[in-house]
Amino acid sequence: MAKETGVLKEACVVIDAEECKACYLCVHHCPQQVIEVSEGINRKGFHPARYKGTGCTGCGICFYACPEPSAITVYRKGAVKQ
Amino acid sequence: MASKILKKPDSFFESFSRRSGPDKVSTHYCPGCGHGVLHKLIAEAADDLGIQDRCVFINPVGCSVFAYFYLDFGNIQVAHGRAPAVATAVKRVHPHAIVISYQGDGDLAAIGGNNILQAANRGENITVFFVNNAIYGMTGGQLAPTSLIGQRTATTPRGRSAENDGYPMRVCELLATLEGPTYIERTSLRTPKLTQKTRKAIRKALQYQMENRGFSLVEILSPCPTGWKVDPVKSLDWMEQQLEAYFQLGVFKDVGDERPAKADPERDLWSANYGTAIDLPTDLDAKLPEASPAPKYRNPSLKIAGFGGQGVLLLGYTLAEAGMLSGYHVTWIPSYGPEMRGGTANCQVGISEERIGSPIVSNPSVLIATNLPSMDRFEPEIREGGLLLYDRSLIDRKPNRTDIESIAIPATSVADELGNSRAANMVMLGAYIGKTGLLSRESVMEALDLVIKRKNLIDLNIKAIDKGIEYGRGAR
Ligand SMILES: Cc1ncc(C[n+]2csc(CCOP(=O)(O)OP(=O)(O)O)c2C)c(N)n1
Ligand code: SF4
Ligand code: SF4
Ligand code: SF4
Numbered sequence: 125m126a127k128e129t130g131v132l133k134e135a136c137v138v139i140d141a142e143e144c145k146a147c148y149l150c151v152h153h154c155p156q157q158v159i160e161v162s163e164g165i166n167r168k169g170f171h172p173a174r175y176k177g178t179g180c181t182g183c184g185i186c187f188y189a190c191p192e193p194s195a196i197t198v199y200r201k202g203a204v205k206q
Numbered sequence: 207m208a209s210k211i212l213k214k215p216d217s218f219f220e221s222f223s224r225r226s227g228p229d230k231v232s233t234h235y236c237p238g239c240g241h242g243v244l245h246k247l248i249a250e251a252a253d254d255l256g257i258q259d260r261c262v263f264i265n266p267v268g269c270s271v272f273a274y275f276y277l278d279f280g281n282i283q284v285a286h287g288r289a290p291a292v293a294t295a296v297k298r299v300h301p302h303a304i305v306i307s308y309q310g311d312g313d314l315a316a317i318g319g320n321n322i323l324q325a326a327n328r329g330e331n332i333t334v335f336f337v338n339n340a341i342y343g344m345t346g347g348q349l350a351p352t353s354l355i356g357q358r359t360a361t362t363p364r365g366r367s368a369e370n371d372g373y374p375m376r377v378c379e380l381l382a383t384l385e386g387p388t389y390i391e392r393t394s395l396r397t398p399k400l401t402q403k404t405r406k407a408i409r410k411a412l413q414y415q416m417e418n419r420g421f422s423l424v425e426i427l428s429p430c431p432t433g434w435k436v437d438p439v440k441s442l443d444w445m446e447q448q449l450e451a452y453f454q455l456g457v458f459k460d461v462g463d464e465r466p467a468k469a470d471p472e473r474d475l476w477s478a479n480y481g482t483a484i485d486l487p488t489d490l491d492a493k494l495p496e497a498s499p500a501p502k503y504r505n506p507s508l509k510i511a512g513f514g515g516q517g518v519l520l521l522g523y524t525l526a527e528a529g530m531l532s533g534y535h536v537t538w539i540p541s542y543g544p545e546m547r548g549g550t551a552n553c554q555v556g557i558s559e560e561r562i563g564s565p566i567v568s569n570p571s572v573l574i575a576t577n578l579p580s581m582d583r584f585e586p587e588i589r590e591g592g593l594l595l596y597d598r599s600l601i602d603r604k605p606n607r608t609d610i611e612s613i614a615i616p617a618t619s620v621a622d623e624l625g626n627s628r629a630a631n632m633v634m635l636g637a638y639i640g641k642t643g644l645l646s647r648e649s650v651m652e653a654l655d656l657v658i659k660r661k662n663l664i665d666l667n668i669k670a671i672d673k674g675i676e677y678g679r680g681a682r
Contacts, residue, residue, distance in 0.1 A: 191242025
């Protein structure tokens with residue numbers, strides 16, 4: 125996967141598939157419904173949540189719903205992503 | 207400026223290296239567990255308030271017992287339900303610390319019920335985060351004081367019944383009746399909006415502590431999908447329909463304005479002005495013994511044991527007092543048998559040239575035994591090369607140990623001759639200082655004046671001590 129860098133023109137969410145425990149609270153709460161359940165299985169044995177790729181507004185709701193410290197990172201518009 | 211990136215807060219450890227096993231990134235919490243969300247909110251608040259280095263987090267017993275794997279604060283893990291007591295101690299010794307008592311409903315409302323009540327009533331300047339998931343999570347889903355009527359748990363398989371199990375306990379409402387607390391609110395993690403309210407409440411509670419406004423408690427209704435036996439998303443329905451219906455959300459008390467912000471107390475035992483906070487005696491040299499004690503007698507850890515009523519606690523207390531008057535660091539812990547008289551009693555005393563880390567004496571360097579059961583019990587615990595003093599008027603056996611120094615003092619007979627056998631304890635005390643030279647006679651006399659309430663007994667005690675000193679010196 126190509127790494128995006130630089131100043132973001134659009135918000136986005138990054139979900140670490142290996143850190144996801146598949147509670148799907150993020151899927152449930154995302155007002156834009158831009159998070160889905162992926163078919164693949166991670167090393168913990170879960171189908172992790174996955175960003176659909178567009179439509180995130182950077183509201184942060186999924187970040188505060190997720191119990192895992194490093195599963196979700198939300199980049200708001202204008203954020204500098206490395 | 208609102209942060210452009212929402213990511214794992216800095217107040218988490220970068221790597222959870224305290225976790226056993228290969229995974230050093232995830233928590234041990236179940237999918238959808240409220241503890242994880244709360245940890246995140248607390249860590250983020252500590253980042254934003256700039257208090258990470260000041261936070262002392264009291265880890266309870268419960269699923270969050272290992273919060274110290276994750277949160278990069280000062281951490282203490284404490285006995286079940288005792289977090290408010292330990293938080294109190296930490297806060298009073300370190301007024302500058304931000305002390306967080308983090309507790310589940312089993313921990314806070316069941317086994318620790320009185321602890322939280324007393325801390326709240328004292329208005330301790332601490333912050334309590336009370337995680338109400340209406341169940342004992344860690345032990346496999348037993349009934350908690352907060353479990354709802356009808357709720358099926360491992361210990362109420364047919365559902366909680368009021369007749370048999372009582373009613374669910376509303377902790378916020380209960381504590382809000384007290385004068386002591388400053389701020390009490392109940393929030394929930396059910397929806398994004400409520401989570402934001404929780405986030406605010408956490409910050410407010412910490413802010414109040416930073417401003418020394420007193421006791422805050424935030425109760426957080428928090429999902430335990432495993433204990434409730436539902437999937438995480440379904441758990442939200444149960445929270446809405448059942449939990450929040452019984453546990454009303456809102457602020458139950460907020461008198462922050464009436465308890466105005468105060469500056470940090472000056473006296474922080476560990477801060478630079480420690481020396482001025484506690485004045486050491488200035489005429490220190492005058493009270494030190496004529497000859498300094500032999501190295502093996504310096505910095506002793508003593509156990510003093512006998513029957514209740516023999517005055518072993520007073521003996522230890524007098525030694526500690528004299529030690530303090532001489533400028534030593536001292537500790538004294540009494541331990542009583544269940545009976546006031548006739549039972550066994552002992553105390554542990556530390557007298558040290560340096561600060562004493564723990565007052566517990568499990569292997570004494572000195573044992574003073576005034577009856578046979580005490581000698582039987584504690585002789586094996588004496589450190590190699592240690593010292594045993596025993597009352598040979600009452601103990602008719604010789605010590606078994608050959609790797610220690612031992613002295614037999616006819617203390618009770620001597621005291622009898624002086625007119626009162628109960629002064630035997632002071633004969634033993636005299637013998638100890640006579641033998642070791644650790645404390646001067648003057649410091650002991652001064653201590654005696656402070657600890658003996660009935661002044662007509664002082665004369666007798668002085669005579670007893672002097673007799674003891676003779677025996678002790680004789681045994682040098
Ligand atoms: C003195 C003592 N008694 C009982 C236990 C067993 N025990 C461990 S956790 C727990 C209850 C935890 O429930 P709660 O405080 O609600 O926390 P949760 O696990 O739900 O987060 C009990 C009873 C213990 N560890 N120590
Ligand atoms: S930040 Fe908001 S919009 Fe973006 S994925 Fe998360 S919840 Fe959805
Ligand atoms: S909230 Fe976190 S753990 Fe739960 S599904 Fe989403 S990313 Fe995974
Ligand atoms: S048992 Fe409940 S409280 Fe404990 S980790 Fe699992 S979900 Fe959380």
